[in-house]
Amino acid sequence: MITLQEGQLSDVQQRGDYAIVAITKHGVQVARELERSFQNADLYYMSKFEQGDEQEKGIQLFTGSVRLLLPSLFKSYKGLIIIISLGAVVRMIAPLLQDKKTDPAVVVIDDKAEHVISVLSGHIGGANELTKEVAAILGARPVVTTASDVQQTIAVDLFGKRFGWTWESAEKLTPVSAAVVNEEAVAVVQESGEKSWWQYDRSLPTHIRTYSSIAEALAQAPAAALVVTHRNLSNEESQILHNGVLYRPKVIVLGMGCNRGTSSEEIEEVIQTTLDELNFSMKSVKAVCTIDLKKDEQGLLDVVKKYGWEFIYYSPEQLNAVPMQQPSQTVFQYTGAYGVSEPAALLYSGAEKLELVKKKSGNVTISVAVVPH
Secondary structure (H helix, E strand, O other): OEEOOOOOOOOOOOOOOEEEEEOOHHHHHHHHHHHHHOOOEEEEEEHHHOOOOHHHHOOEEEEOOHHHOHHHHHHHOOEEEEEOOHHHHHHHHHHHOOOOOOOOEEEEEOOOOOEEEEEEOOOOOOHHHHHHHHHHHHOOEEEOOOHHHHHOOOOHHHOOHHHOOEEOOOOOHHHHHHHHHOOOOEEEEEOOOOOOOOOOOOOOOOOEEEEOOHHHHHHOOOOEEEEEOOEOOOOOHHHHHHHEEEEEOOOEEEEEEEOOOOOHHHHHHHHHHHHHHHOEOHHHEEEEEEEHHHOOOHHHHHHHHHHOOEEEEEOHHHHHOOOOOOOOHHHHHHHOOOOOHHHHHHHHHOOOOOOEEEEEEOOEEEEEEEOOO
């Protein structure tokens, strides 16, 4: 039982990523129905509606004002699904708002479960998608008011997110979004990354045009731009970011070998120096690939953990099946493979050629590939 008191954060027991909250008799029934079908959610409702199976089902009961419960839930959960009137929810969460990049998704359901409304963090926080999912479960009508969703156009803050793309800076997200929804001339320049980013069953709006290069887009003087590339832009190219957002697709694959016991600092320095030489961004690295003999190499493990990169390793037989430009008899004597970094990068990326075939630096050997799309 949670007893809510002024000035104290409630002691919630979080298990899932989402919290469902109800304070009325009908709302509790809706909440229980939703919780049965919605995985990864914790259910909270007032103790006076206890039905006897709450402990068995992991349902948390509370006494006192729900206003005192929300700060803890707001701080802890990825999303809140609240079965209370919209106006009341707005007043209760207003003091808790910080930033759209960190605030949780907030979705409101009316007492009869006729409407599910996206209230907060519709895009970045995922409230719009959560609204549609909850509405589908309840057979309710989803209410989403975000302009890009209503107009079925590009959501600038979510562009490529499902592929793992990240933006270089959030500074221009708002003005570029405004250009998109206001139907101003918008350029999309894509040099790398997944091509299937347009999700609607209709053509791209006429005010949004795709270009094969930044120079081509600049020549048309668009009002805004979305640039997708793993490259670092030149000073001249950077002019397109005057009102543009730069996205980093996850396309760079690092094939790596190293001597046993090589420090993570040395490995990281070689990676950064190599990418700088290639004029590539660290933010576009997708994976580090090596031989299975190195699957427990602590320096490699520490680097991939630090950056959240995939860590892939192959057997000598798999590596030897890949044609190599620079096979090594010496490497074969020690590992059973004629190469590590070169074939590993080719094998994972699926590229026909490497951006960097092989470079030896101190205790580290590195090859670089870019995933073709």
